Amino acid sequence: MMRSVTLLSLTMFALAVATGCSTKPKRPVLQHPQAVTVMTYNVENLFDTEDDPQIEDETYLPQERKSHPLIMAKCMELRQDWWKKECLEKDWNQKFLRRKMQRLADVILQVNQGRGPDVVVLPEVENQKVLDQLRVRFLQKANYKPAILVEGPDSRGIDVGILTRLPLVGAPTLHVVQFTEDADLGVKKEDIHPTRGILEATLKLPDGQLLTVLGIHFPSQGSPTGFRQQAIARLKEVKDKLPKDRMVIVGGDFNITISEDLSHKLYSSELSQEFGVSHLIGCSQCRGTHYYHRKRSWSFLDALLFSKDLLPKGSGPWKVEPSSIFVANDSLYQRNRWGSPARFGDGRRSTGVSDHWPLVATIVPRSPSVLMSKSKEKSNESN
Amino acid sequence: MNRINYFAFLVGLLGFFMSASALAQNFSVVETLDNGRNPWSMSLFSLASIEPEKADEGGRLSTYNYLSFNRRLSSHTRFAVRTPFIYNSYGYDRFNAGQVQDQELFLQDVFFSYTDYNIALLPGDIEVFWEGRVYIPTSQHSQDTKMVTRLRNDLIFSKLLTHRVQLSYINKFNYYHQSRTAYRNTFIGDEGDEITVTSLTKRMEVDHWLELWYALNPETGIGFKVGGEDTWWNRSEIENKEKAPEHLLKVGPSFRFSLTNSMNFIFSVDSKVAHISDLGRLNPEHINVALLSFIRF
Numbered sequence: 001m002m003r004s005v006t007l008l009s010l011t012m013f014a015l016a017v018a019t020g021c022s023t024k025p026k027r028p029v030l031q032h033p034q035a036v037t038v039m040t041y042n043v044e045n046l047f048d049t050e051d052d053p054q055i056e057d058e059t060y061l062p063q064e065r066k067s068h069p070l071i072m073a074k075c076m077e078l079r080q081d082w083w084k085k086e087c088l089e090k091d092w093n094q095k096f097l098r099r100k101m102q103r104l105a106d107v108i109l110q111v112n113q114g115r116g117p118d119v120v121v122l123p124e125v126e127n128q129k130v131l132d133q134l135r136v137r138f139l140q141k142a143n144y145k146p147a148i149l150v151e152g153p154d155s156r157g158i159d160v161g162i163l164t165r166l167p168l169v170g171a172p173t174l175h176v177v178q179f180t181e182d183a184d185l186g187v188k189k190e191d192i193h194p195t196r197g198i199l200e201a202t203l204k205l206p207d208g209q210l211l212t213v214l215g216i217h218f219p220s221q222g223s224p225t226g227f228r229q230q231a232i233a234r235l236k237e238v239k240d241k242l243p244k245d246r247m248v249i250v251g252g253d254f255n256i257t258i259s260e261d262l263s264h265k266l267y268s269s270e271l272s273q274e275f276g277v278s279h280l281i282g283c284s285q286c287r288g289t290h291y292y293h294r295k296r297s298w299s300f301l302d303a304l305l306f307s308k309d310l311l312p313k314g315s316g317p318w319k320v321e322p323s324s325i326f327v328a329n330d331s332l333y334q335r336n337r338w339g340s341p342a343r344f345g346d347g348r349r350s351t352g353v354s355d356h357w358p359l360v361a362t363i364v365p366r367s368p369s370v371l372m373s374k375s376k377e378k379s380n381e382s383n
Numbered sequence: 384m385n386r387i388n389y390f391a392f393l394v395g396l397l398g399f400f401m402s403a404s405a406l407a408q409n410f411s412v413v414e415t416l417d418n419g420r421n422p423w424s425m426s427l428f429s430l431a432s433i434e435p436e437k438a439d440e441g442g443r444l445s446t447y448n449y450l451s452f453n454r455r456l457s458s459h460t461r462f463a464v465r466t467p468f469i470y471n472s473y474g475y476d477r478f479n480a481g482q483v484q485d486q487e488l489f490l491q492d493v494f495f496s497y498t499d500y501n502i503a504l505l506p507g508d509i510e511v512f513w514e515g516r517v518y519i520p521t522s523q524h525s526q527d528t529k530m531v532t533r534l535r536n537d538l539i540f541s542k543l544l545t546h547r548v549q550l551s552y553i554n555k556f557n558y559y560h561q562s563r564t565a566y567r568n569t570f571i572g573d574e575g576d577e578i579t580v581t582s583l584t585k586r587m588e589v590d591h592w593l594e595l596w597y598a599l600n601p602e603t604g605i606g607f608k609v610g611g612e613d614t615w616w617n618r619s620e621i622e623n624k625e626k627a628p629e630h631l632l633k634v635g636p637s638f639r640f641s642l643t644n645s646m647n648f649i650f651s652v653d654s655k656v657a658h659i660s661d662l663g664r665l666n667p668e669h670i671n672v673a674l675l676s677f678i679r680f
Contacts, residue, residue, distance in 0.1 A: 099504075338601045339546075346459065348501035349504070350508040351500055
């Protein structure tokens with residue numbers, strides 16, 4: 001009997017290893033000397049360990065500071081019980097911040113043979129200082145220029161930041177997203193709070209062409225769809241004010257769930273009118289960037305949008321490669337035991353970094369012959 | 384009660400106690416911390432084992448179980464009071480000269496437990512789990528041996544090697560605080576007669592092993608362990624008696640699976656031998672088959 005049990009165990013082990021090896025999805029490999037890789041990655045509450053009285057950052061302070069009456073009082077003012085509890089109990093000191101940043105760096109550097117993407121849009125960063133700490137102390141291999149971040153009015157105190165190796169042209173701009181009461185859209189006056197703005201940064205591509213990156217973080221699912229619809233309208237306004245021939249990539253956390261997109265077609269119609277949406281033009285094998293445990297569903301809360309001239313059939317000098325679009329989740333820190341994004345939590349476990357997975361895409365120069373033929377087509381049409 | 388009835392009894396017991404279960408944390412080879420809203424919870428642990436060579440010949444099913452009353456103290460710590468009991472079915476076993484034994488149910492030592500599920504994260508992302516236990520001598524055996532208390536220290540060091548592979552080192556150390564070094568021990572001899580001898584009390588035990596787990600999917604995994612069990616006894620000056628420490632080696636495969644978020648099981652087959660040369664022989668008398676069950680309410 002024991003020999004049978006042993007043989008069965010060894011057979012199961014061999015089968016398991018064989019199965020495990022064969023189910024790993026193949027990562028797209030794009031070889032191009034001038035390829036530019038873009039990533040969007042919601043880093044889930046990257047806060048420093050210092051108190052900023054202007055924002056609600058009391059949750060992210062060292063435990064020894066939380067006994068201060070002022071801090072405790074601010075924690076007790078928080079709206080939800082779980083948030084109150086987290087605010088009072090979470091120990092956010094330098095040790096945990098370093099651990100968080102080390103893990104974020106591991107995630108970011110998993111692409112481009114350990115160099116990280118050329119451009120990365122990072123929602124949920126407290127301030128430029130903490131983003132530069134991440135850049136300088138943990139992302140040296142990426143050789144990024146100083147962080148791009150303009151602080152906005154969000155009451156939680158989080159903003160969108162950008163790290164890039166590409167030169168910045170001009171100064172970055174933050175476009176405030178202002179909501180207006182609209183009964184039809186379900187936007188009520190009492191629900192309107194200051195939120196994250198749209199960060200605009202124009203970068204110079206290797207061939208001198210200009211690319212404008214818009215970093216966004218739309219209101220969460222705690223707000224009705226109308227808020228995200230108004231945010232989309234604002235995004236389109238910002239994009240329309242840019243030069244007509246400007247290539248634009250929008251990256252960030254849109255907070256649009258799969259069910260919301262099915263019912264309101266925010267990705268599939270509203271945004272697709274003006275952009276190519278990453279998971280609609282590529283990434284067909286991807287399940288999503290966020291998993292909602294309660295509903296057991298995957299969504300692309302995070303996306304990269306490409307202006308029409310960047311699409312394969314577009315006329316811009318650069319184009320996105322749909323086959324290059326993928327969700328990066330190879331870091332050991334990224335997956336919990338169910339295979340979905342692992343939150344950083346209290347930072348005591350060996351896994352856990354963010355409740356989102358990053359989305360990556362690559363753009364490449366369009367070949368000169370293609371550019372020429374497109375240019376001829378345009379001049380024929382105008383004649 | 385035969386083996387089928389035992390499992391029916393266990394299912395019935397579970398049905399009686401089970402209510403809405405909270406979400407569990409990550410699957411682990413040990414009990415996991417329930418981080419639901421209610422800091423109070425109950426759980427059931429069962430270790431059922433059988434000697435395989437007698438499994439089909441009236442071999443005895445032996446189970447060690449405890450009901451645990453838990454209070455979560457923080458996101459990673461818990462205090463518990465546990466009431467263990469042993470149930471052995473009717474049948475033969477290796478003890479008591481292979482005689483048929485009646486079924487029996489008796490209380491073991493109640494113990495208090497403090498657990499820190501993430502007491503440290505060592506360099507190299509090695510997680511450390513720690514549990515300390517203090518046992519009260521409520522069992523008949525502890526009272527017969529006049530044990531004062533037993534202290535137990537569990538440490539588990541775990542490291543994820545890949546998304547699917549985890550390596551763990553488990554160390555369970557027991558220290559027996561005894562009031563005497565020897566006691567009168569009565570058992571049934573080969574002839575079926577009652578024999579009383581003087582036995583030495585235990586001083587300490589270490590059960591430790593290295594285990595490699597491969598996750599087939601979130602609910603199941605297979606593992607293999609290599610380790611040892613070491614026991615030391617007290618020396619009795621009055622009885623002029625001493626016993627050499629016992630050192631056993633053990634190896635064997637395991638299979639873990641979960642039926643729900645609150646019910647995890649580990650099925651294992653261990654070969655325990657005194658000499659390394661016996662390890663590969665797979666003699667039935669060295670083999671133990673066990674099922675560990677963790678159920679949270």
